[in-house]
Amino acid sequence: MKKRPQFLRxxxxxxxxxTPGMVVQILPDDTATETRVGFTVTKKVGNSVIRNRTRRRLREALRLVAREDGLPSGDFVLIGRDKTRERDFSLLKDDLRQALRKGLGVNFRESPRGPSGKGRDQAK
Structure with missing residues (x-):
């Protein structure tokens, strides 16, 4: 996602x-054929170098969690916090898993979709 109206929706x-490492906004959509993700980090977190590093950490955490556990279709916004850039990376991934589990109201690992939006067997 790149446009402001998408984030606002x-x-x-x-x-x-x-979570301690981030805020995750989740809008599940079972009818969608893809998973859309947006990342945002406010200027409160720091200068552009720090904000970009924070965004890269969020992007990598999501990539690894999606590869390991899959993501359901829908829209997700990951919001970086001050602690995001200094938090241990394994804890950051755990924060993301916890947020997805809590926000989706189900164990998202049981989702039939893999990170590419295809079935798990097709994604490998």
Whole structure:
């Protein structure tokens, strides 16, 4: 996701889950054929170098969690916090898993979709 109205739609209609390492906004959509993800880090976190590093850490955590556990279709916004850039990476991934589990209301690992939006068997 890149456009502001897309982010606002997820913020307005979706669920928000806060963890020590990030805030995740989730708008599940079973009819969608793809998973859309947006990343945002405010200027409160730091200068552009720090914000970009924080965004890269979020992107990598999501990539690894999606590869290991899969992601259901829908829209997701990951919001970086001050602690995101300094938090141990394994804890950051655990924060993301916890937020997804809590926000989706189910064990997202049981989702039939893999990170590519295809079935798990097809994604490998």
């Amino acid at each position: 997820v913020a307005g209609k979706g669920r928000k889950v806060a």
